[in-house]
Amino acid sequence: MKAEKIWMDGKMVDWDEAKVHVCTHALHYGSGVFEGIRAYETESGTAVFRLKEHIERLFNSAKIFKMDIPYTKEDIREAIKNTIKANKLKSGYIRPLIYRGFEQLGLNPFTCPVNCSIAVWEWGAYLGEEALANGIKTKISSYARSYINSTSQKAKICGNYVNSIFAKMEAIEAGADEAILLDTRGFVTEGSGENIFWIKNGIIYTTPTATVLEGITRDSIIKIAEDMNYQFQEKYICRDELYISDEVFFTGTAAEVTPIREIDNYQIGEGKRGPITENIQKKFFAIAKGEEEKYLSWLDFV
Ligand code: PPE
Secondary structure (H helix, E strand, O other): OOOOOEOOOOOEEHHHHHHOOOOHHHHHHHOEEEEOOEEEEEEEEEEEEHHHHHHHHHHHHHHHOOOOOOOHHHHHHHHHHHHHHHOOOOEEEEEEEEOOOOOOOOOOOOOOOEEEEEEEEEOOOOOOHHHHOOOOEEEEEEOOOOOOOOOOOOOHHHHHHHHHHHHHHHHOOOOEEEEEEEOOOEEEEEOOOOOOEEEEOOOEOOOOOOOOOOOHHHHHHHHHHHOOOHHHHHHHOOOOHHOOOOOOEEEEEEEEEEEEEEEEEEEOOOOOOOOOHHHHHHHHHHHOOOOOOHHHHHHEEE
């Protein structure tokens, strides 16, 4: 993972020079918020997928975490496009990060400056090409998703991801590709960095948003599913309902639409990408690559 240039506080700097002080507040305490965005190659050039919604969520995360971003949404949008251009990136991943910088350590963040950076790089399939086609093996985590009143799930806060990293480490060491976290009551929430969908008798389900990150891919998939005339419902469920689903898949900017073929050694459906998952996945990629007229408004061309 490496590109040429990174945007840091208004300047384009060389990748190797994009450094911070070791006393950066966010490095010690996770006091930052970030976004994960993808750009896809289309016939009319590189397009950023749902950029407006990602910037909106970035500013909402910053608001929740009481950080004043010293730029406007339009500045950030321009900076993202300029960073893509500076790196001649055709398709890949975009990572804006707003973080408490260095002034003083100690938990009070208010004395520290709010710094901003935007990195972009080529990033193929998050869980491997093979995962997109054949599905992945997952494990219900022994780590509960952080209690809803512990921090904020609406905000994409750096420190929130410690919870996900514990779940991810456990999953990998158990021979799985990814974790599924339950909330403190035992209801299914999401993956370490993905929302989850399941299908039973032709109906597509996902969890309500209160206890999970309100994924932009999640929102896209709901709109796509409704457009394709599938029935859709939000529902709180326990782990066993996943075991007996016909199909299960993850959604996320990084993960895109990744089928799940196994959970806790239970085979899901036929143990491979299911037919409805495949239809939705195909539609999603066609839209992202600019092949669907109706959804062109989701693309922001560089
Ligand atoms: N839940 C969590 C916890 C999460 O981190 C993500 C995105 C999602 C749901 C899906 O949200 P969206 O991307 O808007 O559809 N995770 C980001 C970070 C992954 C990483 O490894 O870093 C991502 O996919 O970009």
